[in-house]
Amino acid sequence: MIRIATSNDLADILSIEKKVFKHPWSKEQLSWELNSQPVTENHVMIARGNMIGYLFSHVVDDDVQILNIAIDIPFQHKGYGEQLLSYFLDQFNTDSSIHLEVRKSNFPAINLYLKFGFHETGTRKGYYADGEDAIIMQRYSLIHGLV
Numbered sequence: 001m002i003r004i005a006t007s008n009d010l011a012d013i014l015s016i017e018k019k020v021f022k023h024p025w026s027k028e029q030l031s032w033e034l035n036s037q038p039v040t041e042n043h044v045m046i047a048r049g050n051m052i053g054y055l056f057s058h059v060v061d062d063d064v065q066i067l068n069i070a071i072d073i074p075f076q077h078k079g080y081g082e083q084l085l086s087y088f089l090d091q092f093n094t095d096s097s098i099h100l101e102v103r104k105s106n107f108p109a110i111n112l113y114l115k116f117g118f119h120e121t122g123t124r125k126g127y128y129a130d131g132e133d134a135i136i137m138q139r140y141s142l143i144h145g146l147v
Contacts, residue, residue, distance in 0.1 A: 001047075001087060002042075002043050002044070002045050002046075002083075002087045002116075003043065003044060003046070004042065004043060005034060005043055005044045005056075006013075006041035007031065007035055009034070009051065009054070010027070010030060010034060012050075012051040013030055013051070013054050014027055014045075015028055016053065016054065016071075016072045017030065017070060019072065021070065022130075022141065023128065023129050023130060033056050039058045039068075040057070040058060040059075041057045041058070041059045041060060041088075041091070042054065043055045043088060045080060047073070047080070051072075052071060052072045052080060053071035053072060053075065053080055053081065053084050054068075054069070054084075055068070055069040055084055056068040056069075057088070059092075062091055062092075062095055062096045062101070063096075064096050064097065064098040065098075065099055066098065066100040067083075067100075069081065069084065069085065069109075071084070076108075077108075077128065081112055082112065085112065085113075089116060097139075098139040099121075099137065099138040100113070100118070100136075100137050100138075101124060101127060101134035101135065102135050102137060103131060103134060103135075104123075104132060104133045104134065107127060110137075113139075114132070118137040119138060120135050120136070121136050121137065121138045122135075123137065
């Protein structure tokens with residue numbers, strides 16, 4: 001099941017965030033994103049009664065930025081990330097511009113995004129706190145191409 005995230009989900013999201021990421025978002029950052037309506041579009045994924053993943057994004061008109069997506073470690077490489085991303089992308093019309101940044105070293109995520117029609121459009125040098133570069137990826141509009 002996938003549903004809209006609420007501030008009541010903060011503890012579970014923070015727990016997954018700390019397990020999954022080497023440099024996790026802080027409790028304050030996550031809380032801000034959960035309470036930043038109306039530009040946020042945040043979802044959580046539930047399986048077997050427990051939260052197993054989430055996706056944070058900002059949506060302004062037809063401009064969509066995926067900020068953070070994570071699947072808890074025991075559930076990775078089982079198709080849940082694919083399901084969550086597919087559900088999220090299905091929420092937007094074919095004219096939406098959807099973009100994100102991903103660590104240059106995060107090959108599983110890069111491959112997932114490529115599978116869903118994203119393309120590399122640039123690099124942000126030293127984007128992450130540890131100095132790692134980010135790859136900028138964007139999904140083609142089905143109407144206008146790369147926007």
